[in-house]
Amino acid sequence: MVWGAIATWRMAHDGVVKALDLLERKQHSGDAVEELIKTVEDYPYYKSVGYGGLPNAEGILEMDAAFMDGDSFKIGAVAGITDVSNPISVARKLSDDKFNSFRVGEGATRYAMTEGFHRKNMLTERAHKIWEKRLKEIHENNLNPYNGHDTVGAITLDQMGSMTAGTSSSGLFMKKPGRVGDSPLSGSGFYVDSQIGGATATGLGEDLMKGCLSYEIVRLMGEGLSPQAACDKAVYEFHDKLTARYGKAGAFSLIAMNKAGEWGVATNVEFTFSVGNDKEAPQIFIANMGENHTTKIESITQEWLDAYEKRIKAPIE
Template sequence: MNYGTIATWRMAHDGVIKANELLQNSGSSDDALEITVKSVEDYPFYKSVGFGGLPNAKGILEMDAAFMNGDTFQLGAVAGITDIKNPISVARKLSHEKFNSFLVGQGATDYAIEEGFEEKEMLTERARKIWSNRLDDIKKHNLSAYDGHDTVGVVTLDKQGSMTAGTSSSGLFMKRPGRVGDSPLSGSGFYVDSEIGGASATGLGEDLMKGCLAYEIVRKMKEGLSPQEACDQTLYSFHDLLTKRYGKAGAFSLIAMNNRGQWGVATNVEFTFSVGNQEKEPAIFIANMGNNHSTIIEPISQEWLDAYEKRIKAPIK
């Protein structure tokens, strides 16, 4: 039977391993997705998601998350939620609500508290130092305030044929309070249909929201394209269109998996991801834009992994 998990960035790999173990033992795609995302939300050295995520311009960590079931299209999302341990779990709970399934700001936080979700100070001392240092750099060197937008996006497939998609992010570092990117928005940050497949995005939300790329990938898979063909055609044509119409295109990357466990990836930057299915154990790959609207995908090297671990754990002065 087919099953699989694909997720954005190296940071999701440990979660993908856990998810695929669950799926191999006939666990649900919903549970597999939540396990994957929570593993990223809970790890303090990942600066763009959950605990340890980087704050907005006022030093407040606002988080976004979304959860979508591909059987029923039930969808839940939060934006600008604060001091709740696992936003993805709140989004999953909201997906069962007929009304009020997308909550923002204090309303999202209040709902999570009322429903008994764990409250936690999500801004770590390490993240606060990075924020403080960035403020100093902006003043001293006239640097741009904005930096970093690495969403964890996940698509899962279980042996029963059900699929789930979801995202979690602390958004753009130094964003204006209240800013929301593409991550919690259906069709832009994610989309899934169990009869076809699912997709998710990571990158600059302001540009990703200019096109419903996750939905477009699923639509192209419905027409018979492979996940890789759908990703390549969708991302690179939009990159070119946005560059022509808007003058430039920000960084963005897309992942996809169909209902047979086949997967695809496209990107306009250097991009890492983790994937595993019924045929191969989870592994980390690195992708880059190739020629003629194609994607170059290679296994990650141990040297790259060692440098990554050293970089994310380096002391902050």
């Protein structure tokens, strides 16, 4: 039987390893995607997801997450949730509700508390120091405050043929309170159909929302395109269209997997991702925009990995 998992950024790799272990043991794709994303949410050195995520302009960590079942199209999502350990788990719980399945702000947080989810101060001392440093830099050097929008997005396929997509993000660093990006929005940040495949996005939400690229990739796969061909067509054609009409295109990267466990990615920036299936051991790759609407994909080097670990754990001065 076929199974597989793919997720955005190097930060997702440990979660992908866990997800593939569950899938190999015939666990459900929903359990696998939740475990994958929780692994990222729980790690304090990842600055754009969960515990350790960077806060908004007022120093408050607001988080977004979504969960979609590709068999039933059930969707649960939260936006601007605070003080909850694992927003992806709250989103999954909400997917069981026919009504009120997308909760925001105080309503999302209150729902999580009522349902017994673990309450936790998600703003770490390290993240608070980074916020203070950025405030000082903005004041002294008139810098653009916005930096960092690396959503963890994942797609899983289990041995029963079920597929699930999930996302989690603390959003744009220094965002205005209440700002929400593409991550919890169906069709934009994620989409999955077990009879076709799934896709998720990461990057500048304000620009990703202009294209609904996750749905478009799944639609193209449904018309017979491979995941790679679907990603290339959707991402690069929209990059060109947005540049022509809007004047510029922010950073965005998308991943996809179909019901056969085949995968693809496309990006307009340097982008890392982790993927594995029943035929390929989990591995980290790096992708860049190639020529003629193609994507250049290479294996990550140990030198790159060492530099990454050093960078994310460097002391905040």
